[in-house]
Amino acid sequence: MTQDQETEKFLAVGPDHGASPVAGEDPEMSRILRRETHSSRAAASVIAAVLVIVLCVYALLEAGVRAVGQPPWLVDPTTAAERIIALPEGISSLLLGASGAVIAMVGLFFFLQAVLPGRRARHLLRDPRTAVVVDDEVLASALARRARTAANVTQEQVMVVVSRQMVVVNVRPTSGSRVSQEAVLTAVQAELEEMSPVPMPTVRVNLASSGVIGA
């Protein structure tokens, strides 16, 4: 079962081991939570709509100028059509290929925006009353604090990266003092279990081989 399906299951039926549900008691909230953890594609939509509007306004201008029998603004529609038919003559093939590649790239961007799931770097927390969505960086900074106290190092020596299914804790120990990997791992895992984010990531601790001097 993928992580996404796991989230869907939690949203649909709630957790199966008696803990408080993710979305409160309101089934409507599960829809909201699904929307909050996925991108709405609003930015790409705005870009696409503006692009289409600009193209249409220009075409409208030329068509309107033509309809009232005035001279064209940039290019007469008939001339434009004849030039398009004559392609690839009338333009250097390098320029034609390059502009084609650019247009294809823009199209690919919109296409991928439409097709990819667009998950955001967020986790859900269980709460009996409210629906809670937490950015991964907030989780990471809480876990980093816990790892820092467990390893007894300064803030600069710990870096935590949280992704959907994985928490990576990088610790650079102070030169001359020992840091127990197990202690950091258990501390971070205990904190993570208290939070119980959905989906639950696994923890990995990396101890740097070289220490930090004078920290």
Added chain:
Amino acid sequence: MNGTPRALNRVLLFIIGIKLLAVGLLLVLLATVPAVASWWHGWSAGVWTGAENAFRQTRFPGREESWLWIVAGAVLVAIIVAMIAWLSQQGKGRANLLVSSDDDSDVDGEVRIGGGVAEQALRAALAERTDLAGASVATYEFRGRPGLRIRIQPRQGVAPHLLAAEVSQLVEALDLVIGQKTPVLVHMISGARSRFTKAERVR
């Protein structure tokens, strides 16, 4: 929890993306493959002759111009209006009223509680906290029901589950005041402010 039409966004992005991709690939192929160029000449010339015929048959009586230009203009205007309508749908859904209902008493009338009541009460309660770098509360309408979105920015290292439990208590107190359970979304964000105020490598 706003009312951005996500399915519509994806469908329209798909259509626009596929079209641009096809045009771009056609141009690249025209520039590189000679066989495509000869096919293109035959096909597009045929289409253009058909279009020219159509223009010739649809002239205004006694004039040179075809009324197909007017039709094309109308279609373009329709597309532009549709695009503007699509744009205006993005991020909509702010609501003003939290409660709007008849009560059970004999007195005629309706009870209305503005979203500002909850927004200001929660904002004031959250503003005193030292473990938050910022908080904002907004009322949204989702599928015809009002809901609150609480967006809080915890400082570095604040445990999110404890914060969530305390915000939850605030919301339950608010439920008692308003007399109705409103759907509430708590979103903890890591804004630029909490990232840059201290030189911490922890993320």
